[in-house]
Amino acid sequence: MLRFLPLAVFVVLVAFFLAGLELDSRLVPSPLLNKPAPAFHLSALDADTPPVDSEKLQGQVWLLNVWASWCVACRAEHAFIQRLAGEGAYIVGLNYKDENAAAKEWLQTWQNPYQQIAVDRSGEVGLDWGVYGVPETFVIDAAGVIRYKHVGPINEEDLQQTIRPLLVKLRAELDA
Numbered sequence: 001m002l003r004f005l006p007l008a009v010f011v012v013l014v015a016f017f018l019a020g021l022e023l024d025s026r027l028v029p030s031p032l033l034n035k036p037a038p039a040f041h042l043s044a045l046d047a048d049t050p051p052v053d054s055e056k057l058q059g060q061v062w063l064l065n066v067w068a069s070w071c072v073a074c075r076a077e078h079a080f081i082q083r084l085a086g087e088g089a090y091i092v093g094l095n096y097k098d099e100n101a102a103a104k105e106w107l108q109t110w111q112n113p114y115q116q117i118a119v120d121r122s123g124e125v126g127l128d129w130g131v132y133g134v135p136e137t138f139v140i141d142a143a144g145v146i147r148y149k150h151v152g153p154i155n156e157e158d159l160q161q162t163i164r165p166l167l168v169k170l171r172a173e174l175d176a
Contacts, residue, residue, distance in 0.1 A: 030146070032129065033148070034146065036146075037064075037129070039054050042094075045093075045104065051118075057144070060142055063089055063090070063140070064094055064138040065092070066137070067094070068097060069105065070102070073152065074135045074153070077153035082113040084164075092118060093117040094117075094125065095117055095119050096134050097123045132151060137149075141174075142170070150163065
């Protein structure tokens with residue numbers, strides 16, 4: 001009987017491995033979903049602009065896009081962030097664990113889609129928001145509640161099937 005124990009353990013491990021392959025790694029549950037967004041007050045990337053204060057964003061639907069100049073995946077999603085900005089989405093960039101000069105150079109190269117850019121050099125605000133890495137994007141409603149968290153780069157499918165419809169719905173609720 002004991003001689004079959006290693007085989008049984010192996011079969012169980014293979015079953016867990018195969019089940020794990022079916023999971024979507026971008027679907028990371030967030031304990032903050034449908035809860036008030038953590039408040040922050042951070043310096044702006046541009047020293048000539050006022051600090052970025054999350055409380056001043058109350059009353060509007062907005063996105064928080066966590067990005068960094070060293071993030072290759074951020075380049076992959078940047079065109080989609082620009083499209084959202086072009087469609088009127090209010091997007092706050094959270095420059096995460098980055099150097100100001102590198103971030104400014106990155107924005108000059110790839111263009112700036114953000115209405116405001118907060119600097120989170122230490123990563124403390126990212127920690128408060130439950131950020132696992134960059135890029136991550138949050139959709140926040142007019143009441144300041146996190147309604148959606150997207151882990152990883154946004155792609156066309158994410159934009160069309162999830163983010164854009166949610167923004168339309170939240171804006172309609174605001175106008176009602």
